[in-house]
Amino acid sequence: MINTGQSAASQGLLSCHDCHALWKQSEQHTHCQRCGSALHLRKPNAMPLTWALLLTSTFLLVPANMLPIMMITSLGRGEPATILGGVIELINLGMYGIAFVVLAASILIPVGKIIGLLIMLVTLQFGLTTNMQQKMMMFRMVHWIGRWSMLDIFVVAVLVALVQMGNLAQISGQLGATAFAGVVIFTMLAANAFDTRLIWDKHSGTDSE
């Protein structure tokens, strides 16, 4: 007898991660008969993978913010630009709105995402299952907003392509940009590796193993 209102796992069912078809755990299919993807009760190695990807992006935050993301050469003089420098420059130009957008996309969001995912991981690790709805809202935000952090990379890409005026003015990309793109990509991968079902398993006390 299958009861609704419980986790599917506790009722002997599992849903496909890709097409969400429901299967009986006892049937021992390794792949979903509907969409062909590999079937797992929960995402395999969700916790260690998320930890590893999250730590990678945290380490990359350092070179991303310390190293210049581009070099602005004008009339023979080169000036390195960092992410924070770009924001300050916009503030000096009086463009507060744009300065905030860039600050949010390149510093607040990546750091906020890392903190958000850390909260998810730590509370799951220690079984603190309070404010579940809020945590899910936060996770969904982290997941949705992740790609917007690529904004700064695209700005540099456009500047590098446009400002190629020989010795008059020239902008070239620098290693900090690669590190920053790494931060964005690894946090996106970390959010994808995490399985929110795990925190609900802990919450309702169902043993999913």
Place this chain on the structure above:
Amino acid sequence: MDKITDTEHLIACNECDLLLERPVILDSQKAKCPRCGSTLISARHNSIERTLALSIAGMILIFPANLFPLLTLELMGRTQSQTIFSSAMGFYYDGLWPLAVLVFMFTILVPACKLLLLFWVSFSLQFSIRLPARRFALRSYQHLDEWGMLEVYLVGVLVSVIKLVSMATLVPGIGIFCLGALILVTTMSSSMLDTDLFWHKIAEADHD
């Protein structure tokens, strides 16, 4: 085979695994999980036709968006134009080839693949033609979805304009309007896609 008879009236929340009776919803309605609030299913009016139409429109728009310049910079009589591809190549010339590859993937390759995959699946369902690999195509689309970043790129172009406008003359090209239209079409196509319906149709067709 068992699945269709046994669990068809049930649905498990994709984010919290809560087992529920499958809600019956009308066009353009959404059903949310009562426990965690995630969207369970979201029905769209004429999902297959609209997805097909929008994916065709996108596949047409992607050419002018990539071929025509987005911006032209004029400084002391010199001009420099920029396309999406040239902004990826800029990093390559600076020796940052991993970044060049990423920018190329997120702004050209992934958006193009997404449109092609969506076209493949919706065309096959619309005309009941059993094209090969459509299950793989729809799954790939779902995984690629968030890695297409055209709208982020467009905002990047606008921020660059603001940074440069005080020191040089910038002329918008046809490309930027095509890019805007392309973003509109791809965003609409992903919101028109009712994955639950698509998977059901694929399963039905495979059973016949």
